[in-house]
Amino acid sequence: MTRQVGGAFASVVEANELPRIVRLEDNLYAAVFTLMKLLPARYIVDRARRSGALAPGATVIETSSGTFGLGLALVCRLRGHPLIVVGDPAIDRNLRTRLEFLGARVELVDAFDAPGGIQGARLARVAELHRAHPGSYVPDQYENPDNPGAYGIVADQLLSTLGPIGRLVGPVGSGGSTGGLAAALRQSGGDTKLTGVDTPGSVIFGHHNGKRLLRGLGSSIHAGNVRHTAYDDVHWVGAAPAFWTTRELYAERAIFAGPTSGASFLAARWHARQEPGSVTVALFPDDGYRYLDTVYNDDWLRAQGVDRIPPPAEPKPVTAPDDLDEHWSHLAWGRRPLTEARRFPS
Structure with missing residues (x-):
């Protein structure tokens, strides 16, 4: 880009x-x-689009209760990708409003006693959503180089x-x-x-x-x-x-x-x-x-x-x-x- x-x-x-x-x-x-987090969000999405891992108009799914989710929402809105953000109840009201105003769908997970704590529960939900949306793309901020x-x-x-x-x-x-x-x-x-x-x-x-x-x-x-x-x-x-x-x-x-x-x-x-x-x-x-x-x-x-x-x-x-x-x-x-x-x- x-x-x-x-x-x-x-x-x-x-x-x-x-x-x-x-x-x-x-x-x-x-x-x-x-x-x-706007920088890695833009970099990850654009590289995935160039490599073909993210097809035009495909859904992006990621876990975030903070600024990586907002960065993705801005990038996905401008690049034409639906976005699902999986967060937890600690996500603040103003951030959720900004995400939804940009067209993102926000899902909350509150299983704090799950393996890996709340972030483990959020990752498990991302995996479920990824399977339910064929062709979707997960940026995977925790593991993606x-x-x-x-x-x-x-x-x-x-x-x-x-x-x-x-x-x-x-x-x-x-x-x-x-x-x-x-x-x-x-x-x-x-x-x-x-x-x-x-x-x-x-x-x-x-x-x-x-x-x-x-x-x-x-x-x-x-x-x-x-x-x-x-x-x-x-x-x-x-x-x-x-x-x-x-x-x-x-x-x-x-x-x-x-x-x-x-x-x-x-x-x-x-x-x-x-x-x-x-x-x-x-x-x-x-x-x-x-x-x-x-x-x-x-x-x-x-x-x-x-x-x-x-x-x-x-x-x-x-x-x-x-x-x-x-x-x-x-x-x-x-x-x-x-x-x-x-x-x-x-």
């Missing part, structure tokens, strides 16, 4: 898929996306703007953005360190599965696109510090972002101050409009029992993922496989 026609973008998708690069501190920068493969263009943008990147910090869900960007940056000849930001209650880096108030990162399944041996460090950030830092980003820096951006900023700022001679880049995945009724709403925070206090000045250092603090923990992962998650040296 051509990104520009003359001086204009081919569509609003291409116009919004790349981030703005913003300097936050001396050696700390943010890649600020309006909707980060085109998800991380989409981010090469962002790596080029970062390198041409900032030069060598010492450390990349970003939230981890499907593993596409952090893993794909780090791989592309390292292929340029540097050895960029990679920090993944997760949350307690997520199994990605070896913690137990549990309820998570902080959404948009974390998982109850192990996605194939999360290559654990790519990560140098892992932070687990709880809801309260993520929400506080998200609001701080807007109140003090006028960056109106979602809570995964707050979690990313918290970890990235700490690393940048530990490594003053190196450039650190934080990924900010989406804007704040979805969160006006939640993260930016004091009544909602009180109803959730979220303490509005500043986060700790630094994370709790841990040697295993079963020793997490509810607020903020850090583990020097060391590019190890997940099988070694509970055998780190003390």
